[in-house]
Amino acid sequence: MVLDVSEEELSSLGVREGASVLLTHQDQPLAVLEVEEIFSYDKEFLAQHVYGTTDEAHPGVLRTYSFQDRFVAGPITLVNPPVINPPYDRFWRTPRQLRERFAELGWTKVVAHQTRNVPHSGHEWMMKGAYLAAEAQGILVSAVIGEKKPGDYIDEAIVLGHDKLRESGFIRPDVHQTSTLMWDMRYAGPREAVFHALVRKNMGCTHHMFGRDHAGVGNYYGTYAAHEIFDQLPDLGIKSVLTLEWWYCPVCESVAYEGLCGHREHKQDLSGTFIRSIIQGGTEPASVSLRGEVLEVVRECADTYGFGSPFVTEAYLENRTPVMSIPALN
Structure with missing residues (x-):
């Protein structure tokens, strides 16, 4: 791993190559980093080669420019396993645990669906179409949770909404699993699509579905750039399933x-704006747009977790229960 640290902080702490550093989270010990290398880097060069732009209006570029001026690199060892809080504890599995679960289910072909949204019927049919295209035995919904901004769906609604598709039988329970991935999106378009595929390969997936503008933002990438990049790469050990648009006709x-x-x-x-208007409008949706069972879960999550809203608010950001907690060591 790499960790950005300022030169001044490294000097004040006396951190050098060969040192062992304790990493903390929530003011508790979390892991030990063995410092193998400390190096400087060119932020503009990094931004250009990751995002294809140095425009600070791009959220990934802006994040890169906010990094400190040194990277510390080396292996890490977990010393204090975090506790995953409800409702995420039902869905969190390590890559090894996911592979073991697939083996229990007899899944040898598994297609991953990355999501940051409450599922509407377009998502549902995208999963079913990718399942058939991959000739898979299972679908892994890999919900990205973590960093949030006002207006996003709250994490609880995303995870529980997707699992409701399984519970209600809209996708058979024996071919559908919901899981979580703690990752802050960089919006790097096609390059991030490759990263996502490799992450899901590590989880045991054999296929990864990609829709329009996957991991994109603004107009920085082509609509199907995430599709095209896989034609330029060698075999990565996971196959891409390329899907076009689903809509209501x-x-x-x-x-x-x-x-x-x-x-x-x-x-x-079946745009995000259209689905949001249904959720906010208080009307019952047609099943061809948003399942009533999913809407019910979203509304319950708003009351239970979202301080009255299924979308991220300042109150949610300040008071939400964290996804994970670090226990105090005795």
Whole structure:
């Protein structure tokens, strides 16, 4: 791993190559870092080669420019395992535990679905389509939780909303698992798509689905750049499943898929804005847009976890129960 630290802090702490450093979180010991290397780096060079831009309007670039001026690198050893708090404790598994779970279920082909949203019918059909395309035995929903900004869905609604699809039988329980990934998005577009695929490979997945503008932001990347990059790479040990757009077609009176439905001019987007308007409007959705069972869970999460809102507010940021807690060592 690498950790950004200022030159002044390294000097004041007396940290040098070969040192062992205790890392803390929530003011408690967490892990030990064996310092193998300390080096400087060019932030603009890093931004350009990761994000393809040095524009500070890009959130990943802005994050990179906020780093301290030195990287400390070396292996880490966990010394104080964190406690995963409810409701995430039901869904958190290490990569080894996930692979063991897949073996128990008899899954040899597993397709990963990354999400940061409450599931609408487009997500549901994207998972089903990728499952069929990969000839898989299982779907792993890998919900990204962690860093949040006002207006995002609260993490609890995302995780419990996806699991409701399994509980209600919209996707068979024996082919669907919900899990969590603690990761702060960098919005690096196609390069982050490759990273996501490698992370899910480590979890035991054999396939990873990618939709439009995966890990993108603004207009920095092409709509299907995350699809195209895999054509330029050698075999990574995990296959990409490339999906186009799903929408509601009023002519077909069903969810439709780009390339199959001939009524594109009539399409009704299942956009995040549209789904949010349903959740905020207090009306019951049609099942072709958002499952009523999922909406019920979202509303329950708003009351239980979101201080009255299914979307991140300042109150949520200040008072939410952390995803994990670090126990005090005796």
